[in-house]
Amino acid sequence: MKRIFIMLLITCSAIVTYAQQDNKSLAQPTHVIELxxxxxxxxxxxxxxxxxxxxxxxxxxxxxxxxxxxFLAEIKEWFGExxxxxxxxxxxxxxxxxxFSPGNKEMFGINVKNINGGPHNHYMVRTSTQQEMxxxxxxxxxxxxxxxxxxxxxxxxxxxxxxxxxxMITSIRPDIYTQNYEGNTEMSTVTxxxxxxxxxxxLLKMSRQDDKAKEWMKSLSPEQLFSVMQMSTTMRxxxxxxxxxxxxxxxxxxxxxxxxxxxxxxxxxxAPQIIELNKGIDEFYQVFLKKxxxxxxxxxxxxxVNTHTYKExxxxxxxxxxxxxxxxxxxxxxxxxxQKAQKHVNELTEKYMKExxxxxxxxx
Numbered sequence: 001m002k003r004i005f006i007m008l009l010i011t012c013s014a015i016v017t018y019a020q021q022d023n024k025s026l027a028q029p030t031h032v033i034e035l036x037x038x039x040x041x042x043x044x045x046x047x048x049x050x051x052x053x054x055x056x057x058x059x060x061x062x063x064x065x066x067x068x069x070x071f072l073a074e075i076k077e078w079f080g081e082x083x084x085x086x087x088x089x090x091x092x093x094x095x096x097x098x099x100f101s102p103g104n105k106e107m108f109g110i111n112v113k114n115i116n117g118g119p120h121n122h123y124m125v126r127t128s129t130q131q132e133m134x135x136x137x138x139x140x141x142x143x144x145x146x147x148x149x150x151x152x153x154x155x156x157x158x159x160x161x162x163x164x165x166x167x168m169i170t171s172i173r174p175d176i177y178t179q180n181y182e183g184n185t186e187m188s189t190v191t192x193x194x195x196x197x198x199x200x201x202x203l204l205k206m207s208r209q210d211d212k213a214k215e216w217m218k219s220l221s222p223e224q225l226f227s228v229m230q231m232s233t234t235m236r237x238x239x240x241x242x243x244x245x246x247x248x249x250x251x252x253x254x255x256x257x258x259x260x261x262x263x264x265x266x267x268x269x270x271a272p273q274i275i276e277l278n279k280g281i282d283e284f285y286q287v288f289l290k291k292x293x294x295x296x297x298x299x300x301x302x303x304x305v306n307t308h309t310y311k312e313x314x315x316x317x318x319x320x321x322x323x324x325x326x327x328x329x330x331x332x333x334x335x336x337x338x339q340k341a342q343k344h345v346n347e348l349t350e351k352y353m354k355e356x357x358x359x360x361x362x363x364x
Contacts, residue, residue: 028141029090032150035083036166039152043071044166050123061143064112065170068123071154071163078162080132083152087134096137102130102155110149112171125167130155140170147173212298224295242277242320245270249323253330264335267327271341274320278348281316285309303363310356317349 040046050068055061084099091097100106108126126133131153140146147170154164249270252263292305324342328334334342 027093027138028148029087029093029136029138029150031086031089032136033168035086036150036152036168039071039073040069040166042077043073044069045071062140062146062170064146064172065168066112066123067166067168069166071166072157073162075156075160075162078154080154080162083134087136090136094136094138096135098133098135100126100131100133102132105129108133108135108151110151110167110169112169123167123169125151125165126153128155131164135167139173145173146170213301216297216301220295242274245273246319246323249327253326257330260331263327264331264338267324267338268335271335271337274341275344278317278320278344281313282348285313303359306359307356310352310359313352314349314356317345317352320345321349 046069048070050066052064052066053062054064056063087097087099098108100108106126107124109124112123125135132155133151133153135149135151137147137149140148149167149169149171151167151169152164154162157163248266249263252259252266289306289309293302297305321342324334324338324345327338
């Protein structure tokens with residue numbers, strides 16, 4: 001009887017310990033949250049903040065939230081030494097914590113993915129070697145499938161002031177997304193975007209083909225690398241903005257003749273958006289190529305980046321043209337606004353084909 005009683009005590013103790021550990025893993029980093037909210041209240045430039053909340057329309061459950069606030073503080077009022085203490089105190093409830101002091105060459109960004117699989121967004125956190133950064137990730141207390149990321153970066157603005165940014169971001173946990181969507185690990189992870197030991201952006205990978213390219217890469221500062229990375233990431237995000245439009249129109253095409261009238265309405269509705277997206281991407285590409293050229297890469301590297309860029313844009317435009325042609329096939333005609341959009345797509349296609357052909361001739 002005594003042995004049974006002892007075994008029961010051991011079992012109960014194990015259950016209590018497990019429960020305490022489980023509750024601990026879902027606890028909030030109260031010191032960090034209080035600190036970041038205090039900085040926003042005292043020094044935040046909230047008129048320029050990024051704020052969004054995404055909820056499931058059926059359950060009203062949170063799927064993602066983003067709050068990014070810049071701040072400016074007088075050095076005499078700044079309490080930077082307290083920031084590390086708060087993050088260290090809350091470290092036991094986190095599953096990831098990072099700290100980088102000024103002078104460190106690594107940059108960081110956060111990719112945000114919704115549970116529903118919508119387009120992802122990318123937010124840069126540490127963008128300069130002069131910044132100090134603290135970052136922590138914990139499981140969301142209401143939904144353990146979500147990750148709460150808390151981060152702060154700051155640097156001296158001048159001799160009297162400190163400037164920085166607070167990040168409070170909730171999104172699906174990277175490991176959950178990777179398990180459910182095998183092979184697409186880029187979507188929802190805290191990513192070291194400039195790491196000499198890691199693979200970097202495809203546009204920069206192409207510059208590692210010969211000794212001249214390698215020497216050029218070594219001559220670039222972390223800030224210059226970050227600038228190119230940030231722009232190429234933005235371009236990919238712009239491409240993703242068109243995805244919901246394609247999905248809606250393709251669904252109406254597959255639904256058959258009964259939905260042809262609705263297909264025409266939606267084709268006209270989305271046509272102006274497609275034109276604006278294309279104009280924005282086209283302008284951004286020109287800026288990107290100019291900035292890349294300003295870095296003075298070897299001629300062959302510049303040619304390869306140009307070739308890759310033109311081909312990527314042509315592939316993007318070809319998919320749009322296929323969509324308009326399919327709408328015409330099932331309806332027998334294109335609505336007026338959709339005709340205008342397809343004309344715009346064809347003009348851009350012709351422009352990039354000329355640029356690509358010109359480049360091919362010059363390289364011969």
